[in-house]
Structure formats: structure tokens, C-alpha cells
Amino acid sequence: MNLALRDIRHRLGRFVLTCVGLALLLGVVLSMIGIYRGLVDDALLLVRAPAADLWVVEAGTLGPFAESSRIPKDARETVARLEGVAEAGVLTFQTAEADHDGRKARLYVVGYEPGRLGGPAAVAEGRPIARAHYEIVVDRRAGIPLGARLRLGSETFTVVGRTAGQVDSGGNPLAYLTLKDAQELQFELDGAAARNQALRGDAGSVNQVNAVVARLAPGASPDRLAEGIRRWKHLGALTQDGQEALLLTSVVQKARRQIGLFTATLLAVSAVVIALIVYTMTMDKMREIATLKLIGAPDRAIVGLIVQQALALGGIGFTLGAALIALAADHFPRRVIILPADTLALGAVVAVVCVAASLMGVRYALRVDPAQALGG
Amino acid sequence: MEALVELRGLAKHYGDGATRVDALRGLDLDIHAGRVVGLLGPSGSGKSTLLNLIGAIVEPSAGWMRLDGEVVYDGGWRRTDLRRLRLEKIGFIFQFHNLIPFLSVSENIEVVLDLAGRGRADARARARELLDYLEVGEHAGRRPSQLSGGQAQRVAIARALANRPRIILADEPTAALDSQRAGIVMDLLRKVAAEQRAAVIVVTHDEKIFDRFDEMHVLRDGSLDGGAAGEAMP
Numbered sequence: 361m362n363l364a365l366r367d368i369r370h371r372l373g374r375f376v377l378t379c380v381g382l383a384l385l386l387g388v389v390l391s392m393i394g395i396y397r398g399l400v401d402d403a404l405l406l407v408r409a410p411a412a413d414l415w416v417v418e419a420g421t422l423g424p425f426a427e428s429s430r431i432p433k434d435a436r437e438t439v440a441r442l443e444g445v446a447e448a449g450v451l452t453f454q455t456a457e458a459d460h461d462g463r464k465a466r467l468y469v470v471g472y473e474p475g476r477l478g479g480p481a482a483v484a485e486g487r488p489i490a491r492a493h494y495e496i497v498v499d500r501r502a503g504i505p506l507g508a509r510l511r512l513g514s515e516t517f518t519v520v521g522r523t524a525g526q527v528d529s530g531g532n533p534l535a536y537l538t539l540k541d542a543q544e545l546q547f548e549l550d551g552a553a554a555r556n557q558a559l560r561g562d563a564g565s566v567n568q569v570n571a572v573v574a575r576l577a578p579g580a581s582p583d584r585l586a587e588g589i590r591r592w593k594h595l596g597a598l599t600q601d602g603q604e605a606l607l608l609t610s611v612v613q614k615a616r617r618q619i620g621l622f623t624a625t626l627l628a629v630s631a632v633v634i635a636l637i638v639y640t641m642t643m644d645k646m647r648e649i650a651t652l653k654l655i656g657a658p659d660r661a662i663v664g665l666i667v668q669q670a671l672a673l674g675g676i677g678f679t680l681g682a683a684l685i686a687l688a689a690d691h692f693p694r695r696v697i698i699l700p701a702d703t704l705a706l707g708a709v710v711a712v713v714c715v716a717a718s719l720m721g722v723r724y725a726l727r728v729d730p731a732q733a734l735g736g
Numbered sequence: 737m738e739a740l741v742e743l744r745g746l747a748k749h750y751g752d753g754a755t756r757v758d759a760l761r762g763l764d765l766d767i768h769a770g771r772v773v774g775l776l777g778p779s780g781s782g783k784s785t786l787l788n789l790i791g792a793i794v795e796p797s798a799g800w801m802r803l804d805g806e807v808v809y810d811g812g813w814r815r816t817d818l819r820r821l822r823l824e825k826i827g828f829i830f831q832f833h834n835l836i837p838f839l840s841v842s843e844n845i846e847v848v849l850d851l852a853g854r855g856r857a858d859a860r861a862r863a864r865e866l867l868d869y870l871e872v873g874e875h876a877g878r879r880p881s882q883l884s885g886g887q888a889q890r891v892a893i894a895r896a897l898a899n900r901p902r903i904i905l906a907d908e909p910t911a912a913l914d915s916q917r918a919g920i921v922m923d924l925l926r927k928v929a930a931e932q933r934a935a936v937i938v939v940t941h942d943e944k945i946f947d948r949f950d951e952m953h954v955l956r957d958g959s960l961d962g963g964a965a966g967e968a969m970p
Contacts, residue, residue: 651830
């Protein structure tokens with residue numbers, strides 16, 4: 361006879377309410393893990409978008425994401441001519457605020473040369489940029505429709521295409537411009553400032569980029585090419601793996617620790633809550649436990665009653681929480697990625713926490729004197 | 737006549753030295769099959785302690801005890817599985833019935849049979865049989881909270897009888913009942929003792945049921961009043 365199930369059925373309302381409370385708590389834990397996964401994925405997405413093997417940046421910097429980097433645009437030709445390089449492209453990166461119908465949208469703008477390495481991997485709606493100027497491809501997350509006109513800097517652009525799920529490590533939607541438009545947006549000064557600079561004799565140069573990306577021919581070694589570029593070309597160079605690692609350690613590391621700490625705290629709170637609930641549920645049954653012991657119930661029946669209830673509480677709370685987050689994930693302002701492995705791992709942690717949390721109740725129950733059942 | 741409870745020199749003390757309290761002082765007592773025995777005495781006289789010793793809930797400090805033909809204590813427990821001993825040989829009836837509130841009336845009886853390893857169908861049939869025997873069969877699916885005090889106490893008696901124990905220990909079983917219901921409960925216990933050849937030991941202060949006992953023993957300061965054999969009623 362399953363005593364745990366019968367006790368739950370007897371106090372169903374209270375049990376369900378407790379499960380709902382726990383579900384919300386575990387849902388928050390799972391969402392924190394999902395937010396972290398989203399953060400890492402978003403960060404890597406930007407680095408992986410050009411599908412490059414090598415990143416060439418300003419010498420002595422760890423650009424273009426961890427540090428600022430500016431190199432002449434013609435560095436692309438230098439890199440493209442190297443033995444082992446199959447193709448190369450130039451990129452600019454900057455955060456900009458676009459104005460669409462009086463509404464501000466923060467975008468992470470990528471400038472590239474159409475037809476060369478560095479454009480959007482796939483356009484979900486519309487088409488890629490086909491004209492030299494004033495066309496833009498934005499991500500759906502910006503909420504700007506196809507065909508819309510938006511103002512960036514001093515120019516107006518038409519949305520010709522929309523990508524899906526393309527954001528930077530800060531969650532800002534990506535926007536793609538032609539290199540020329542992006543350079544003007546990043547490097548060109550407005551009229552009065554340009555005149556002042558010219559009067560000081562500084563002509564300035566807009567023909568700069570933040571990085572050159574290269575895809576290597578089969579068999580070429582990214583490490584050896586990067587070493588050669590650093591030594592002979594007076595430029596910085598990072599392999600794709602190096603760039604990803606750098607981004608994770610420099611850009612995402614603090615967020616990872618912050619979220620990790622928060623998740624651990626929430627798990628500890630969940631453990632305390634489960635322990636208190638199980639302990640209270642056990643305390644409520646002291647007389648019944650004493651009676652069961654008196655009529656001959658072995659310890660395993662008493663332990664089973666408590667541990668099974670703790671596991672049911674954790675299991676139902678966890679399942680409800682996971683379902684809730686799966687339904688709500690798309691409504692979070694930042695991307696939440698719930699991986700099956702993370703869900704299973706959290707489920708295992710919750711099971712362990714439930715068993716550990718029930719130990720206090722079990723310990724108390726096993727010490728109950730069956731004689732307590734006698735007398736008033 | 738077969739003695740189901742045999743106690744020789746049974747003693748229990750708590751603490752040592754200056755703090756020592758002798759709850760029972762070398763008690764000799766035989767209780768036979770088919771008898772309903774009352775244990776009387778003022779508070780602190782040792783009635784509950786004696787019930788706890790016979791119920792294998794508390795370990796005696798000295799003496800010898802045989803239950804249903806098996807020596808269970810002889811200066812130390814002779815069995816390690818005392819709960820199994822209770823499950824097989826002893827039925828308990830409490831002052832406030834102590835039915836498990838989250839089980840139905842029938843399940844309160846089935847749980848004892850389940851613990852003893854009886855199959856589900858077998859347990860259900862036995863529970864039904866006992867509830868009918870005690871005339872509460874129509875309440876089998878109800879919760880204990882839906883029963884009157886008298887009905888709940890009948891169910892508690894049914895639970896105590898589930899494994900056909902030869903020894904039934906009842907702790908103030910009529911204290912929460914009026915005279916009429918107390919009489920009914922005692923008549924049931926007499927019926928059980930007679931039909932199942934069981935020894936029923938009742939701890940009570942309830943004078944209105946004294947006439948239902950086959951014999952009564954009065955405890956005073958841990959000893960049986962009126963000699964080792966106690967005071968036997970006609």
C-alpha cells in the first residue's frame with residue numbers, strides 16, 4: 361500500500377499549492393541556466409556568423425570584440441594574398457540607435473562587402489543587400505518590418521531583408537549594412553566637426569575596418585598563418601577557436617559567474633524550502649507515524665512515506681517549472697535556450713536535493729517513540 | 737487454561753542512583769486465553785509502563801516475559817524484530833482510536849495486513865469481514881473523520897484484530913465514549929476474547945466498565961495490589 365500517495369491525496373489542495381510554489385522557484389532556476397546558455401550562444405553567434413578560420417585585427421589588440429581594433433581596409437588584400445588563404449573579407453562592428461516611426465531600436469551594426477566573406481549567413485525574409493547604399497538587413501528581434509525605412513546616423517535605410525535569431529552578446533539585434541555605409545556611420549564626422557578637423561590639418565580616414573576575416577584553404581594551419589601575420593605583417597591575428605575562447609572569457613565570463621552564483625543560490629533556497637516543507641509535512645504526521653510503528657510498520661515503510669513524498673514534491677514541481685519555462689521562453693527579453701541535457705541535469709540535482717532535504721524529516725520520524733501513540 | 741501472557745519478576749526502572757525511579761517492581765502475572773483483564777490504578781502506578789512492556793515497546797530492566805508461548809524477554813530481548821513481534825502477536829486499541837486520517841476505514845485495516853505481507857485482495861476481503869463482524873461494514877469507504885466516536889473505536893478494534901493476534905492491549909478504549917457506547921465496545925472485546933481465544937488487557941479508570949472484566953488487577957507504586965496474582969474478579 362502506497363502511504364505517501366494516499367497522504368498526498370488526502371491533503372491534495374495543500375500539496376498542489378506547494379508544488380506550484382516550488383515549480384515557480386525551479387522554473388526561475390531553469391530560466392537562469394537558459395539565459396546563460398542564450399548569452400553564450402548569442403556571443404558565439406556573432407563570431408561564428410562569418411564562418412571564418414582567422415581574424416586579423418589591429419596589432420597588440422584582442423579585437424574586435426574584447427578590445428577596440430582599427431586597421432586599413434587594404435589589409436584584406438594583404439591577407440588574401442597569403443598562401444593558404446582561400447578568401448577574405450572585411451568587417452566593421454558598432455552599436456547604433458536606429459529611429460523607426462519615432463521608435464528607437466538599438467542595433468548591433470555589421471558592415472561587410474556584399475559578395476565577400478562576412479555577410480549574414482541566411483536571410484529569413486526578403487533578400488540580401490544588392491545595392492551599394494541605403495539598404496539594410498535587420499534581425500526580426502528588432503521588430504522592424506520588411507520594407508520599413510529607418511534612420512541610422514544621418515542617413516535613411518530601407519529594410520530589404522530580415523534574419524532570424526541573430527543578436528550580439530548583449531542581446532541587441534544584428535543589422536547588416538554595406539561596408540561603405542557602415543564606415544560612414546562609424547568613422548565619418550558631421551559637417552561642422554569635419555570642417556574643424558580639416559582646419560587642424562587632419563584629413564582623417566574613413567577607409568578603415570575593425571577586422572579582416574579569412575577562410576583558409578583545406579589543409580592550411582590557422583595557427584601558423586596567425587603567427588606569420590603577427591610576425592611579418594604588423595597586424596594582430598586570432599584563430600576562430602582563439603576568438604571564441606577570448607569572447608567567452610572576456611565578455612561572457614562575468615555574466616557566467618553572476619548567473620552561476622545566482623543559480624546556486626536559488627538551488628540552495630529550493631533545498632531549504634523543500635526541506636522545510638517535508639519537515640512540516642512529517643511533523644504533521646507524528647502521531648500517525650508513532651501509530652504505524654506501534655502496529656508494526658518497519659522503518660523502511662516510514663522512510664518510504666517521507667522520501668516518496670519529497671520526491672513527488674520535487675518531481676511535480678520540477679516538471680511544472682520546466683513546462684512553464686518552455687512555454688514562456690520566447691517571451692523573455694533575452695534569448696533563453698533550454699537544452700535537454702541541462703533540464704535532465706537539473707532534474708537529477710532536484711532529485712538529490714529532495715532526498716537530502718527529506719533526511720531531516722526522516723531522522724525525526726525514526727526517532728519517534730511508538731509509545732507516543734498510546735495515551736491522550 | 738493456556739496463559740498467553742506470562743510475566744515473572746518483571747521490573748522497569750528509569751534513571752540510576754539518586755534519580756532512579758522504579759516504575760514496576762518485580763511483577764508476576766499470568767493472563768489466559770479468552771479472558772478480559774482490567775488493569776487499574778492511580779496515575780503513576782505503572783499501568784502504562786506495564787502495557788508498554790507487554791507490547792514490546794519499552795525494554796524491561798529485569799525479569800522474564802513469555803507472549804503467546806514464545807519467550808521474548810529473558811534479561812534481554814530474545815527477538816530483534818520487535819515490530820514484527822507486535823505485528824504478529826499483539827493488537828493495540830487506543831484511547832482516541834488513532835486511525836490514520838489519510839486512509840479510508842477499510843485501508844486502515846488493510847495497512848496492517850499489507851505490512852504483514854498479505855496480498856491486496858486477501859487484505860481487502862479480511863478488512864471487509866472484520867468491518868462486517870463489528871457492524872461498521874457500510875462505512876468501509878469513508879474517512880475516519882466521517883465516523884462517530886463509537887464507530888471509529890469499532891474500526892480501531894477491527895484493525896487490532898486484523899492479523900488475528902492472541903494478545904490485545906487496550907489503553908483507555910472507552911475514555912472518550914459515553915456509557916452506552918463504552919458498554920458496546922467492552923461487549924465487543926468480550927466477544928473477541930471468547931470467540932478468538934484471545935487475552936484482552938485493558939488499562940482503564942472507567943468505573944462504568946468494571947463489570948465487564950473477567951478479572952481486575954490494581955497497580956499501586958509499581959506493584960500489584962493484593963499479592964503477586966493480583967485481584968481476581970469472580
